Amino acid sequence: MPKLLYSATSPYSAKVRLAATYAGIAFEAVVVDTAAQPALLTDANPLGKIPVWITDEGEGIYDSRVITQYLNRLSGNKLFPRNAEKRLDAERLEAIADGICDCLLAIVYERRSRPEELVHQPWLDKQWTKTARALDLLNSNPPKLPKSISVGQIALRTAIAYMELRFAGKWDKGRPRLKRWAARFDEKFPELKEIIPQA
Numbered sequence: 647m648p649k650l651l652y653s654a655t656s657p658y659s660a661k662v663r664l665a666a667t668y669a670g671i672a673f674e675a676v677v678v679d680t681a682a683q684p685a686l687l688t689d690a691n692p693l694g695k696i697p698v699w700i701t702d703e704g705e706g707i708y709d710s711r712v713i714t715q716y717l718n719r720l721s722g723n724k725l726f727p728r729n730a731e732k733r734l735d736a737e738r739l740e741a742i743a744d745g746i747c748d749c750l751l752a753i754v755y756e757r758r759s760r761p762e763e764l765v766h767q768p769w770l771d772k773q774w775t776k777t778a779r780a781l782d783l784l785n786s787n788p789p790k791l792p793k794s795i796s797v798g799q800i801a802l803r804t805a806i807a808y809m810e811l812r813f814a815g816k817w818d819k820g821r822p823r824l825k826r827w828a829a830r831f832d833e834k835f836p837e838l839k840e841i842i843p844q845a
């Protein structure tokens with residue numbers, strides 16, 4: 647069975663876990679500690695980042711957007727629409743959700759890896775400005791939640807889960823539509839809700 651190297655708090659890993667589950671692709675989820683950079687991880691991905699999907703043949707696939715495209719092909723297009731325009735929308739939604747996580751991880755890593763006096767506040771502010779802009783756009787026009795969703799909606803839901811974990815009370819301030827969107831997602835897809843990392 648293929649393996650997914652992941653950690654419980656990694657938003658990109660959560661996206662892949664939900665996407666594989668939604669597409670009905672079986673996998674073994676294996677927790678790795680990226681701080682320790684174990685050989686299991688670096689042999690599969692020289693960048694030492696998660697998520698990594700390891701095929702039955704032992705091939706490591708990364709990063710998360712490469713994995714979601716791979717899973718889409720494997721599942722016969724269960725994760726992205728076939729229609730070109732709709733597909734572009736789905737891919738862009740995945741990119742904006744991942745991009746939000748990129749900005750927030752930059753904030754978390756800056757705070758975690760530097761001594762307090764060396765934390766560069768303008769850098770944190772810049773990352774937050776990008777995040778806020780993206781969240782405002784999504785809040786003004788939340789994506790549809792039809793019966794059949796794409797990785798786009800899944801990526802947004804898992805990005806929100808990450809924000810609940812690390813930026814609770816901040817990300818959703820003034821963005822009630824986005825908060826309601828997440829609740830609607832959970833109602834419509836209870837099987838996915840079960841595996842969303844909880845704050």
Ligand SMILES: N[C@@H](CCC(=O)N[C@@H](CS)C(=O)NCC(=O)O)C(=O)O
Binds near residue numbers: 658751
């Ligand atoms: N663009 C990558 C980002 C992956 C990433 O940054 N993962 C984080 C965890 S959320 C990680 O592995 N960090 C450990 C490190 O960079 O050493 C993707 O989408 O997979």
